[in-house]
Amino acid sequence: xxxxxxxxxxxxxxxxxxPMYAVLLVMSLIARIFYSVEGLQSDxxxxxxxxxxxxxxxxxxxVTFVIIIKRFxxxxxxxQGYLMHVLPVNPWEHVLAKMVxxxxxxxxxxxVSALAFALMLFGIPELAEIDFSExxxxxxxxxxxxxxxxxxxxxxxxxxxxxxxxxVSCFEFVLTAYAAMCIxxxxxxxxxxxxxxxxxxxxxVRSLLTSLFSEHRFFNVNVTFPANMPGEVLRWxxxxxxxSLLLSLIICAALFFVSSTxxxxxxxxx
Amino acid sequence: xxxxxxxxxxxxxxxxEQLQLRIVTGVYPPGSRMETVRELANEAAVNPNTMQxxxxxxxxxxxxxxxxxxxxxxxxxxESIAALRAELAQEKIDRxxxxxxxxxxEKREVVALLxxxxxx
Amino acid sequence: xxxxxxxxxxxxxxxGPRALDAIDLTLERGRIVxxxxxNGSGKTTLIKLANGLLTPTAxxxxxxxxxxxxxxKSKVSYLPxxxxxxxxxxxxxxxxxxxxxxxxxxxxxxxxxxxxxxxGPTDRLKSLSKGNREKTQLVLTMSRRAQLYLLxxxxxxxxxxxxxxxxxxxxxxxxxxxTVLISTHLIADIESVLDEVVxxxxxxxxxxxxxxxxxxxxxxSVDALFREVFAx
Numbered sequence: 372x373x374x375x376x377x378x379x380x381x382x383x384x385x386x387x388x389x390p391m392y393a394v395l396l397v398m399s400l401i402a403r404i405f406y407s408v409e410g411l412q413s414d415x416x417x418x419x420x421x422x423x424x425x426x427x428x429x430x431x432x433x434v435t436f437v438i439i440i441k442r443f444x445x446x447x448x449x450x451q452g453y454l455m456h457v458l459p460v461n462p463w464e465h466v467l468a469k470m471v472x473x474x475x476x477x478x479x480x481x482x483v484s485a486l487a488f489a490l491m492l493f494g495i496p497e498l499a500e501i502d503f504s505e506x507x508x509x510x511x512x513x514x515x516x517x518x519x520x521x522x523x524x525x526x527x528x529x530x531x532x533x534x535x536x537x538x539v540s541c542f543e544f545v546l547t548a549y550a551a552m553c554i555x556x557x558x559x560x561x562x563x564x565x566x567x568x569x570x571x572x573x574x575x576v577r578s579l580l581t582s583l584f585s586e587h588r589f590f591n592v593n594v595t596f597p598a599n600m601p602g603e604v605l606r607w608x609x610x611x612x613x614x615s616l617l618l619s620l621i622i623c624a625a626l627f628f629v630s631s632t633x634x635x636x637x638x639x640x641x
Numbered sequence: 642x643x644x645x646x647x648x649x650x651x652x653x654x655x656x657x658e659q660l661q662l663r664i665v666t667g668v669y670p671p672g673s674r675m676e677t678v679r680e681l682a683n684e685a686a687v688n689p690n691t692m693q694x695x696x697x698x699x700x701x702x703x704x705x706x707x708x709x710x711x712x713x714x715x716x717x718x719x720e721s722i723a724a725l726r727a728e729l730a731q732e733k734i735d736r737x738x739x740x741x742x743x744x745x746x747e748k749r750e751v752v753a754l755l756x757x758x759x760x761x
Numbered sequence: 762x763x764x765x766x767x768x769x770x771x772x773x774x775x776x777g778p779r780a781l782d783a784i785d786l787t788l789e790r791g792r793i794v795x796x797x798x799x800n801g802s803g804k805t806t807l808i809k810l811a812n813g814l815l816t817p818t819a820x821x822x823x824x825x826x827x828x829x830x831x832x833x834k835s836k837v838s839y840l841p842x843x844x845x846x847x848x849x850x851x852x853x854x855x856x857x858x859x860x861x862x863x864x865x866x867x868x869x870x871x872x873x874x875x876x877x878x879x880x881g882p883t884d885r886l887k888s889l890s891k892g893n894r895e896k897t898q899l900v901l902t903m904s905r906r907a908q909l910y911l912l913x914x915x916x917x918x919x920x921x922x923x924x925x926x927x928x929x930x931x932x933x934x935x936x937x938x939x940t941v942l943i944s945t946h947l948i949a950d951i952e953s954v955l956d957e958v959v960x961x962x963x964x965x966x967x968x969x970x971x972x973x974x975x976x977x978x979x980x981x982s983v984d985a986l987f988r989e990v991f992a993x
Contacts, residue, residue: 648982
């Protein structure tokens with residue numbers, strides 16, 4: 372059943388996301404052509420197209436978040452809830468399907484944005500002339516230096532953790548929104564305002580937890596700044612990242628539990 | 642012939658009456674195959690269970706019979722149909738006489754009225 | 762087990778007075794049951810509880826022996842009193858969706874019923890009239906071979922021709938051993954299809970009886986009796 376839920380979730384949201392990505396990519400291509408064709412390069416046109424693209428990039432993210440939120444609200448808490456909640460599926464499966472789908476669209480949005488940016492950027496003649504071998508040489512030197520001081524592993528770990536962090540933050544945002552809507556729908560009137568209030572409530576609780584966590588961490592840290600041993604600093608950063616990742620995961624699990632339980636026990640369709 | 646029901650009496654007994662009437666008047670000819678209970682229920686817009694009960698009653702009275710695979714048929718025995726016809730006629734006469742009595746007519750006067758009706 | 766729906770001391774309160782007040786009700790298989798009561802008597806609440814869209818404040822409700830959940834939902838076919846299908850879908854999408862999620866969904870039957878309504882698989886819900894949207898919901902609900910059909914006000918606010926279509930679709934398509942629970946306040950319109958009637962008033966059951974026995978005993982129509990029971 373879960374796989375079927377995924378299928379419907381992707382097809383329902385894909386009808387908005389995919390065309391949007393297509394528009395973004397096409398616009399970048401057009402921009403690239405404008406940038407590269409000589410004689411077309413008037414300053415006004417350049418500014419205009421750049422502005423349009425910046426707006427488009429912003430729009431992709433705004434639309435992504437709006438759709439993630441609206442899909443949950445309409446499909447599970449609005450009229451369509453009468454369809455979804457009588458499917459032979461458990462409430463947690465609904466939350467999971469929506470969460471994973473949203474996560475995938477967040478990542479897809481990032482990838483497509485990067486792709487569009489690259490497409491456009493390499494259309495600028497000045498950029499195309501840059502010699503990247505210099506950059507790669509510098510990178511190689513840096514890696515060698517890190518190896519020499521036994522910090523290579525730690526550095527890679529930082530990068531991996533940072534990437535993981537952005538994934539988890541993505542899910543955390545989505546789950547915070549879901550939990551907030553599940554709480555907001557409990558109200559019989561002004562459900563949207565109640566949801567927004569719940570969202571800020573969760574955020575406040577979350578930042579309190581973070582500060583509790585990090586205070587505890589800072590008082591117990593065994594590092595002197597500026598450290599003479601950069602390896603120690605890296606380790607310290609890694610440990611901090613790991614802890615904060617753990618905190619995020621715990622919060623995600625809690626938000627997931629809150630959302631599924633409210634859908635199961637306190638559904639209030641109108 | 643359309644199906645109409647009054648809410649005051651059990652739908653079941655009204656169904657039995659209307660089905661009998663259809664057999665007597667040849668809407669369902671002797672020996673013919675009847676529609677399924679579901680189809681009949683759908684046609685009459687009544688509950689299939691009620692139609693089933695009415696059908697069982699007709700079966701009990703020997704007006705229809707089931708063959709395990711072929712379905713349900715109207716009796717092809719002319720005598721049962723004739724008897725049913727007479728029975729329905731008797732019911733109508735009784736009801737008619739009852740109503741005439743309410744109007745103050747004796748049976749004899751009713752017969753006289755009917756004879757005069759026949760002459761015109 | 763011959764009972765499909767059992768309520769024991771079932772109560773639901775939305776914070777104020779109880780919408781359902783300690784109801785005991787047992788429905789057997791293969792019946793068409795009218796859930797009759799004026800607006801606000803608790804009909805929709807009972808149906809939502811049976812669908813697991815609400816959780817009881819007290820007591821229990823069992824469908825085929827289980828509390829509402831994923832298992833019971835596969836046995837229950839529900840027609841809500843709301844326009845609930847997503848606008849962008851067309852009839853084929855909907856049929857695929859129902860077929861994917863409900864093993865008892867008969868897509869051929871649904872297709873046939875759509876065709877007889879003059880609707881094609883590529884028709885989008887958005888393009889349908891209000892009447893046809895309601896019929897679409899009914900067709901999807903009745904194309905399942907479910908054990909329990911819960912129909913919330915299926916004939917509310919429709920014209921006599923549509924009402925006739927709806928009633929015929931219900932009695933012509935519910936599964937052999939399935940039970941159909943129809944909630945309505947328009948009793949005269951559906952009297953002739955009911956096996957049993959349940960009168961609900963202020964969240965309490967006033968009467969639960971076989972419809973024909975009731976007519977025999979009282980010598981009046983269910984509708985007339987309803988008017989007496991609910992006279993203000």
